[in-house]
Amino acid sequence: MKRWLFPTFVLLAVALVAGTAFAQEVSFKDPTGDDKGPGAYVYPTDKVYKAGSFDLVEFKMKASGDKATFSVTLGSALEDPWGMGGGFATQMVFVFIDTDGKEGSGFTKGLPGLNVAFAPADAWDKCVILSPQPQNRVASEVETKAGWAKAAVLVPTRTRGAGRTISGTVSLKELGEGDPATWGYQVVVQSNEGFPDKADLLTRKVNEYEGQHRFGGGTDGDCDPHVMDILAGKGTGDAAEVEEQKKALAYECEADGAPKKTATLPMVRK
């Protein structure tokens, strides 16, 4: 064996072990078949919206070095029928994170287009958006439509889809201080809408009746959560979490379609 081969091998092995040792992973599971929002939402009728494509199955956050990689696995193989270039097209995922766990610290208002809120105890401090749109398009939309939260929203430089998993990496430092294992997480599955409503953050609307490119089962107003699937309960994937999701996404509307009770999402913690 050449003399330089052995030390090189040892160095690589040490680097690998060290990388593994410092890597930290948080993961949650979600029941399959609960991609119906509060219970009765249905997909748009165009064939690009494949069954299971908004069904959250698993979420992972892996912190390694100064990076944090977010991976969201869905219920069907990803496709790119609109030629977005990143391996997926129809989905958009919001990962809300409560990094400090302090009641009243952070945002209780959801991002525009989702029509959701968070309880003060679960207020979010950061949100990572996984979108097939170019990073600068998403960041620009955040600045225009959610300027109040722009410092708290992170968009990976590149978001990729492969198999059934969408993933993106952001700077761990930008997520904030603390141990990611102790943070609270909420994963919201929505759909990428390149031509969104004026106030919506690239999100697809939910109406009373589904359309070719509109979800159905909600209302024509903005009192219903425009959300297809979320983490619920303890994030173990137990069937009981379906009911937990329905409770979290329960909403009420005024007669004129304004929100009476907004869906309030919980954080899920290890």
Add this chain to the structure above:
Amino acid sequence: MRTTKTLGLVLLLVAVAVSGTAWAQQGPQFTISGTTYTKWLWGNSRDQGALYNFKDAPGEGYGDNGQGTEIELLLNAKVSKAVEVNARIHSRFYQNFWTNMGGWGQPSEDCSGSGTSVGCGEFDPRSNQYIKLRGVTVTLTPGYSWLDSATIGSSDWGMFDPYVVGRIRYIDRDNVQGLLFQGSAMDKALTWDAARISLPRLWAGPEYKTGNFHVADGAYVGQFKYSGGSTWDIGGLVQWVNDIEVDSRDINWDDGKDTRMRFRNTVFGAKVGIHPNATVDAKAAFYYSTYESASDLAPASFGMNGYSPVPAGKHDDWSGKLNLDFADLGGSGFGVNVEAFHIGAEYASAMAARRESDVLLTEGHDSTWALPGPGNATYGIWGGNPTVIGYGGWEGNAQQVATINVDNQFTDFNEPMAETAIGWRGITVTPTYQSGNLELAGEYTYLTYDTNWQAWGDDSRAITNSPFPAMDMQVGMASYRSAYAPFQDKTTHIALLKGKYVIETGKGIDLFGKIKLISETDKRLNDAKYLPYLPGDCATSGDLGCENQKNFYSTGNSTADFFNNPGVITGANGQVGYQWKPFNDVSDDDRDLSYVMIQAGAGYQWTRDLYGSLEYIYYDADLEDGNTAFQAYNMMEMASGKHQKNQLIAKFRYTLGGLSECGLVYEYNFGTFKPDYGDGFVPTTASEETASSVHVPVGSLGFFNRYGGWNTMEKREFDQQRLKAYLKILF
């Protein structure tokens, strides 16, 4: 009486008040939004026929220069919970150049508006900048248990299947209208769609027509889908196209007029998907089509090179594919997709997707080689047939469609190109690997063809009497819409490896690259019985000349009717010989392509709003495509020889609040083509007239083919540039 009147008045007032409250609660909502799109084209082909790079229909224009702006207004009215109206009015670019001053430009001398002419100003709807109704849709959601919605009007019909009724875009996504009914049962596990689509008379029948009586023509389609939870689903659909004409044989009009069939097309489809877990996904689809056209109302034959979205006469065939996808095997980041497919030579669905879907897993061919000539010209051996899309072709690889009714019209060079996959059968394997910042993907595809036949698969007919529309013929580097040739014995191998890697410095540098190999052989005429003349018909030494004794492959049928013998001429250097090589060997038309494409590029997010990339692509194609005996079926430029093409592509994408899309693409395309047409003939020189007509140097070597077209033997050097900048704003 007074009491009654008072009570009535009170009731009326209460009714008005109540209805007013209801109106306030759920009254009509009307919204208007829109987009404006500005485009700037520049190129050194100096064409100015339209603000689209490609449009080759007769009477239409194309161009690579000009600036223009279009606007569309999107109207939406929610009349009630059950009624919604959407409409779109739009001014299109077409020939609306800024130089027209809003439609008030002086009409051009050539008022036809075709090719590279700018048309007739205010009096030409393509130039006058008028805004026009583009689509109206009324959607009813009555709340019945058996019907979810009824849609009346425009749609892109994307809810069906690209093999049967595909997503349709002509110039817009809502050019095709009809009635659509959708419903569901079993808590939405079972869904159904039924539609009656008015048959587009521009392209949905034999010879791109639906006859004189078009208003009653329709496509009727129904489909169901059943989802058995997240692990399996099934679906089925059927389409019936009915193109009818008023029966001229009915002379009694007192009882109305009879109608008769011009074209009918029935297609059945069945699909099943099995999704047992996150790693494995399996899908299968099967389609069967039958169709028939009346020989006196539609073409009975397309000769040697006809144009039609469907073959003539009565046919049936099937298509199908089987997909197995394995993702992230064992958490390794490794996945593999496998697709086996068969798209029958005679399979046809009049409403199949024409460009908006990619029906196969393979990358297929590269879009820079789109049409037969070395510079992407069709019929380039005659004057007045320059390339339309330019030497650079389109960008990237082709997407495949299950029809010969391929549509690449109204596109620019940076858009995807569609190619027909009719007759394709084979298997594709695409391994993928992802780890950290590295993404790798490969492909191997083996293709053979259901169109591998001799004399169009029917010895009883003359080869110039084909029911199959050849649409440019399968010659040269490529032809995106040609599926049929009279003689074919072809196999194709496609192999590629591509990768992306992000270097973690600054905002991250995207590196990307690809290497792609294509090996293709086509023996074409592979049996001596189809050679045009008897062996030894043309003398090869001594007194040259041919006896013209035809070789018949069946009674009365000989390929000599198309591949006739050459005359004896005195060539450029005084040598006496044949004008082209006599077709006396089955290898005279052989095709053998060795193709390599290498791409390397990098991209960087310069600022928060600006992303830029630069890439270089090199193509090397060594093509033998028959010699002067074959001469590209007498119609197209010969492309046998060595092709070397280079593309330097710069892209910028800029985003600012309120801009939905803004960017610039610049391409520098340069390269050479060194012809090699074999031997057995004597070249001549181009006269001033020939040189002027087909744009070659006076005195350069070449030969006139059977139809009088000039094939140059000069080495060609291409040097073309083009640019597209665009700005799209939603409001």
